[in-house]
Amino acid sequence: MILRAARKAPQPETPAGGTVVPRHVAVIMDGNGRWAQARGLPRAAGHRQGAEAARKVLRAAGEAGVECLTLYAFSSENWRRPEGEINDLMGLLRFYIGSELNALHKEGIRLKILGDHKAFKADVAKMVDEAVARTAGNERMTLAIALNYGSRGEIVSAARSLAARAASGQLDPEAIDEAMIDASLDTGALPPLDLLIRTSGEYRLSNFLLWQAAYAELLFVDTLWPDFDGEAFNMALRTYAGRERRFGGR
Ligand code: IPE
Ligand code: IPE
Ligand code: MG
Numbered sequence: 001m002i003l004r005a006a007r008k009a010p011q012p013e014t015p016a017g018g019t020v021v022p023r024h025v026a027v028i029m030d031g032n033g034r035w036a037q038a039r040g041l042p043r044a045a046g047h048r049q050g051a052e053a054a055r056k057v058l059r060a061a062g063e064a065g066v067e068c069l070t071l072y073a074f075s076s077e078n079w080r081r082p083e084g085e086i087n088d089l090m091g092l093l094r095f096y097i098g099s100e101l102n103a104l105h106k107e108g109i110r111l112k113i114l115g116d117h118k119a120f121k122a123d124v125a126k127m128v129d130e131a132v133a134r135t136a137g138n139e140r141m142t143l144a145i146a147l148n149y150g151s152r153g154e155i156v157s158a159a160r161s162l163a164a165r166a167a168s169g170q171l172d173p174e175a176i177d178e179a180m181i182d183a184s185l186d187t188g189a190l191p192p193l194d195l196l197i198r199t200s201g202e203y204r205l206s207n208f209l210l211w212q213a214a215y216a217e218l219l220f221v222d223t224l225w226p227d228f229d230g231e232a233f234n235m236a237l238r239t240y241a242g243r244e245r246r247f248g249g250r
Contacts, residue, residue, distance in 0.1 A: 021066060024193050028199070028206060029199060030202055031225045044092075053229060054071055057069070062107065069143055074146070075208070093147070097128065101135075104135060113146075114187060116149075120148065150207045162184060200223070201222040
């Protein structure tokens, strides 16, 4: 008798050929400050509640079979915020990694960082590096966190690295194509972006995944991020499943 390795059942496809469950979902987690303000609380309380929402959404994404969840946690423009708030956010990141790392690892989740977290306080940057290294072999799901990330900066870095290879004669400029640029971005190893969600009723990308969003489905919801949860995420997945993706075809 021939034993065949168990294969993962292929995902059902929509008539247009896309998968019903998005492989890669990214979220601009916005509205923490307004959530706190509405309750007369300090902004830090909104960020804390926002971290809870992230935990719930990660669980829901894993259960739904999403391969990669990308969360925008700190933009390269967020340095414009008061120092006290930046410190609160760093403290929260420290706490989140400290308390969640074991659970992430046990659940087979690989942590990936987009952006330049080296600019963070040395102990936070080290903690992040260790978390990435520890979970590097996990394959069930990827959690990508954008830290000190800006899409234009990411594209500049990719351009520089390709230019350096061209200048040293390792790369023919004519060989540079979309796939090569795509692979040179921080998201190079991640599945193509299918769905981009922004909470809090703001309708902009705020320098997030500009290249990657070229054919992603966009979903803007009014819910403030700390109120977003697994149910809200599942609703977003249902909305996505009902969309028709054309990719320029008819
Ligand atoms: C998103 O919430 C969290 C970060 C940008 C770190 P905000 O802090 O931007 O909340 P609002 O937009 O002021 O309500
Ligand atoms: C985008 O939210 C960044 C993150 C969610 C981390 P912001 O609140 O910083 O964006 P703007 O300033 O409203 O565009
Ligand atoms: Mg905001």
